[in-house]
Amino acid sequence: MNNAKIIIIGAGLSGLMMAYLLQKKGFEVIILEAESRIGGRIETLTGSNGATMEMGATCFSKPHQNLIALLEGFKIPYFKQHTQGISFFETMSFVPPQKFEISDSEESSFRIVGGTAKLIEKLVEKIGIQNIKTDTKVTTIKEVDNYLEVTDYKGIKYTAEKVISTLPPHLLVQTIKFEPNLPDYIQQLAKKTHTWMGESIKFAVEYASPFWRENNYSGALYSQASIIQEMYDHSTADNSGFALKGFLNGGTYTMSKDERQEKVILQLIKLFGNEAENYIEYHEKIWREEPLTFFPYEQLVMGHENNGHTDYKTPFLNNKLYISGSETASQNPGYMEGAIVAAKNIVSQF
Structure with missing residues (x-):
């Protein structure tokens, strides 16, 4: 079992920025990245x-x-x-x-x-590569007492007091199983949320x-x-x-x-x-064609549809799970600026 105070899912700009800011506040952070490459949509x-x-x-x-x-x-x-x-x-x-x-x-x-990768390289340098686990695709997030248990596709388990997802919301709800399930309204919203670059x-x-x-x-x-x-x-x-x-x-x-x-x-x-x-x-x-970035929509979703929706501002699973990332930003959602804004918004709650 791997223990951390905070787990961030996704080592794109938003996830890296989040880890950088949380570390500056003194938090122990680990980033789980499904790809072998760091950077997400950069x-x-x-x-x-x-x-x-x-x-x-x-x-x-x-x-x-x-x-x-x-x-x-x-x-x-x-x-x-x-x-x-x-x-x-x-x-x-x-x-x-x-x-x-x-x-x-x-x-x-x-x-x-x-x-643009120069920004990613600098953030990785600040965070420490040892705090980023690549080739770690999350399959399940389970609430256990006062913490969350995160399981990857190899069956390796991680625990944390808080988990922050920076995946596109649609990808998140389509590829990760939650125990208990996320509220139906947030699942439906996520399925109608546009994935930038998708x-x-x-x-x-x-x-x-x-x-x-x-x-x-x-x-x-x-x-x-x-x-x-x-x-x-x-x-x-x-x-x-x-x-x-x-x-x-x-x-x-x-x-x-x-x-x-x-x-x-x-x-x-x-x-x-x-x-x-x-x-x-x-x-x-x-x-x-990048399954760790994009999941096909079940219905027509317009560009930037539901990006920045206010329902993403509320944590779930008894305030242990946060849905973040560029698509959730209150300003410039879907862009690099949005990724940074989303990270700052989350970190301000810690």
């Missing part, structure tokens, strides 16, 4: 040409003050997203895309130097040089007609690695990777010319 790939490409959380803006304060406190630098040059807006496949330029007066987006397909294409910039293109695209729905320049802060990155049409998950890749490159050639064909590597991440 995943940075480093390409062969040095480009750092985000398959999960990426950008933030000035209103995300909790995230900015954390980065500045950790001395993690960030930089303005490149937007200079001509951008594209595509309404129909048989109509040439509209061209426009993004004004400097518009609110800037920012990215973390070296990739339906997303993110892609990145590495290049040896930023040929689009050299031709006065920003690398930005917004499309209602093609496989790429949204795209941005994703070159590094020091301009040592170059890539285009964005979101694909979610319905294309039924295609093979090769089919998606072919369509992406053809769309880039159509936009930027034959130089787009000379890429180094294509990367993608289909989040709906």
Whole structure:
């Protein structure tokens, strides 16, 4: 039996932030993470040409003050997203895309130097890797007297006075058994709560040089007609690695990777010319194929539906279980800022 004062389920940004803040208050904390990888929906790939490409959380803006304060406190630098040059807006496949330029007066987006994973690495350093157990998928949470017993898929049991879940609520109620059961109203709410990133397909294409910039293109695209729905320049802060990155049409998950890749490159050639064909590597991440992140909905759930719902603010199982994570945040739910806000909200109750 493994004993701890507080167990946090999930080693994404929210869970790590929670552990960091609770440790600062003097609590003994252990994080149980189902994946072999730490970071949750933050995943940075480093390409062969040095480009750092985000398959999960990426950008933030000035209103995300909790995230900015954390980065500045950790001395993690960030930089303005490149937007200079001509951008594209595509309404129909048989109509040439509209061209426009993004004004400097518009609110800037920012990215973390070296990739979003730098924030995860710093939090792990602060918390201590010895306090994070990976490859530990929780299957049961049982109330036993004045504590909770948590069992993982290997049958290993952990006990704690308090348990905090940072899993997407829908994933939580669909994959973990509770004894006694959670109230029916919270189960139904969780099943109707949108999982951020769940339906997303993110892609990145590495290049040896930023040929689009050299031709006065920003690398930005917004499309209602093609496989790429949204795209941005994703070159590094020091301009040592170059890539285009964005979101694909979610319905294309039924295609093979090769089919998606072919369509992406053809769309880039159509936009930027034959130089787009000379890429180094294509990367993608289909989040709906990550069973430890996303569980298919039983009914239609809209984007951000029930994110930040007030019913998530109340603890369960006689005030021993807390449902938290980015989807439950009162501000900016579903984003990195929301993950930090959710963590702060929970820690304030301890």
